[in-house]
Amino acid sequence: xxxxxxxxxxxxxxxxxxxxxxxxxxxxxxxxxxxxxxxxxxxxxxxxxxxxxxxxxxxxxxxxxxxxxxxxxxxxxxxxxxxxxxxxxxxxxxxxxxxxxxxxxxxxxxxxxxxxxxxxxxxxxxxxxxxxxxxxxxxxxxxxxxxxxxxxxxxxxxxxxxxxxxxxxxxxxxxxxxxxxxxxxxxxxxxxxxxxxxxxxxxxxxxxxxxxxxxxxxxxxxxxxxxxxxxxxxxxxxxxxxxxxxxxxxxxxxxxxxxxxxxxxxxxxx
Amino acid sequence: xxxxxxxxxxxxxxxxxxxxxxxxxxxxxxxxxxxxxxxxxxxxxxxxxxxxxxxxxxxxxxxxxxxxxxxxxxxxxxxxxxxxxxxxxxxxxxxxxxxxxxxxxxxxxxxxxxxxxxxxxxxxxxxxxxxxxxxxxxxxxxxxxxxxxxxxxxxxxxxxxxxxxxxxxxxxxxxxxxxxxxxxxxxxxxxxxxxxxxxxxxxxxxxxxxxxxxxxxxxxxxxxxxxxxxxxxxxxxxxxxxx
Numbered sequence: 001x002x003x004x005x006x007x008x009x010x011x012x013x014x015x016x017x018x019x020x021x022x023x024x025x026x027x028x029x030x031x032x033x034x035x036x037x038x039x040x041x042x043x044x045x046x047x048x049x050x051x052x053x054x055x056x057x058x059x060x061x062x063x064x065x066x067x068x069x070x071x072x073x074x075x076x077x078x079x080x081x082x083x084x085x086x087x088x089x090x091x092x093x094x095x096x097x098x099x100x101x102x103x104x105x106x107x108x109x110x111x112x113x114x115x116x117x118x119x120x121x122x123x124x125x126x127x128x129x130x131x132x133x134x135x136x137x138x139x140x141x142x143x144x145x146x147x148x149x150x151x152x153x154x155x156x157x158x159x160x161x162x163x164x165x166x167x168x169x170x171x172x173x174x175x176x177x178x179x180x181x182x183x184x185x186x187x188x189x190x191x192x193x194x195x196x197x198x199x200x201x202x203x204x205x206x207x208x209x210x211x212x213x214x215x216x217x218x219x220x221x222x223x224x225x226x227x228x229x230x231x232x233x234x235x236x237x238x239x240x241x242x243x244x245x246x247x248x249x250x251x252x253x254x255x256x257x258x259x260x261x262x263x264x265x266x267x268x269x270x
Numbered sequence: 271x272x273x274x275x276x277x278x279x280x281x282x283x284x285x286x287x288x289x290x291x292x293x294x295x296x297x298x299x300x301x302x303x304x305x306x307x308x309x310x311x312x313x314x315x316x317x318x319x320x321x322x323x324x325x326x327x328x329x330x331x332x333x334x335x336x337x338x339x340x341x342x343x344x345x346x347x348x349x350x351x352x353x354x355x356x357x358x359x360x361x362x363x364x365x366x367x368x369x370x371x372x373x374x375x376x377x378x379x380x381x382x383x384x385x386x387x388x389x390x391x392x393x394x395x396x397x398x399x400x401x402x403x404x405x406x407x408x409x410x411x412x413x414x415x416x417x418x419x420x421x422x423x424x425x426x427x428x429x430x431x432x433x434x435x436x437x438x439x440x441x442x443x444x445x446x447x448x449x450x451x452x453x454x455x456x457x458x459x460x461x462x463x464x465x466x467x468x469x470x471x472x473x474x475x476x477x478x479x480x481x482x483x484x485x486x487x488x489x490x491x492x493x494x495x496x497x498x499x500x501x502x503x504x505x506x507x508x509x510x511x512x513x
Contacts, residue, residue: 241349248346
């Protein structure tokens with residue numbers, strides 16, 4: 001928390017006067033003029049036609065983001081614990097997994113899963129006849145899997161540091177109170193590690209949000225997918241992309257605000 | 271030896287000779303590396319200007335840099351690439367038309383480098399800003415007291431003194447630069463990922479090609495990990511490690 005307030009704290013008297021500095025008013029006027037120009041001189045009539053699809057796309061984007069972040073965080077905890085306490089071969093495996101995922105582009109992983117693993121699945125009649133097949137034929141499970149794996153690998157690296165960084169004394173104190181390993185993990189180690197990892201979680205979630213449009217390349221119709229469709233059918237180059245950029249900026253701002261609210265509620269005395 | 275290995279492992283599709291797609295993959299790999307190097311260098315340049323602008327610039331410059339870093343870091347790279355790619359090429363051609371020139375076909379490599387460089391610049395601005403702030407202010411004041419002009423201070427004091435603080439962040443950015451090149455596949459530039467998909471689509475050997483491309487990317491990340499470790503050891507000489 002101290003870091004966040006330090007960067008916000010104005011370091012000169014001039015900055016302390018806030019947004020009503022003359023040049024800021026000019027900048028704001030330029031921004032308003034730009035927005036007015038964009039709204040009036042460009043074509044926005046398509047929004048009404050695609051409204052339903054746009055909203056459905058937005059929900060799919062948010063669904064992809066939160067489901068993959070929550071499931072991914074769960075796996076990240078496992079990866080972190082295994083890397084810190086697991087037996088040597090398991091720790092090595094978890095470490096290698098994180099390095100491989102973090103060392104290759106998400107787009108490649110996505111296409112590997114969708115085109116590669118997907119085509120492997122189709123070769124086995126056992127899988128084609130199983131109850132999972134209706135899902136495996138669609139694109140979104142692959143998108144979800146790729147996003148989850150990526151989030152788990154990036155956050156797993158963070159959790160490893162967080163678990164290793166919990167002060168020895170706290171764990172020794174827990175043991176001295178007679179806590180078993182599971183109670184100690186549940187009551188002391190996990191909460192303290194999550195607390196340490198929380199500031200990075202914000203950044204990781206924003207990165208994850210910015211990674212979601214990639215699923216549109218494997219035909220998952222998220223917000224970006226809808227916008228691509230609009231661009232193809234209306235032949236508009238900029239307008240849909242500008243709307244998309246604006247929506248992502250708003251979503252990022254909301255994420256940052258929500259995380260800041262929760263971070264402020266957690267007492268820190270480090 | 272490479273071909274013999276391929277024969278043994280039944281990986282003929284990866285052969286460098288025409289029925290195989292190895293050469294296409296390697297050409298894509300080289301294109302990816304070129305874009306990564308180019309955009310990283312451009313990003314470092316923008317980042318250095320941005321960091322000094324944010325720290326020492328006038329009020330207007332400071333606000334403009336803030337807008338740049340905030341917007342670029344809030345919008346997905348994919349969307350930025352599409353916007354800048356189309357808007358950039360379109361804008362240049364409109365300008366040329368205004369001056370009475372014929373429209374030009376903009377080189378995909380150059381466009382990719384510039385677009386990714388602008389994205390990288392926003393992140394490296396923040397890395398450099400943090401690193402410069404970590405320099406004890408007395409060092410820069412001493413340089414000023416010796417009468418050094420500001421560019422010389424930057425060259426002789428600020429850059430060498432901030433490098434050890436900036437290197438971990440810069441290493442991260444380089445990894446992001448190599449991986450972000452894959453996004454150019456979406457605008458149709460044949461770098462490694464798109465070349466892989468084309469080869470995989472033509473031969474139906476999806477797993478082989480995607481795994482081969484993954485190995486190439488891993489190779490880059492492995493080698494750069496070593497290089498950055500060496501650099502860090504060199505530039506952290508004389509600085510006490512974490513306790």
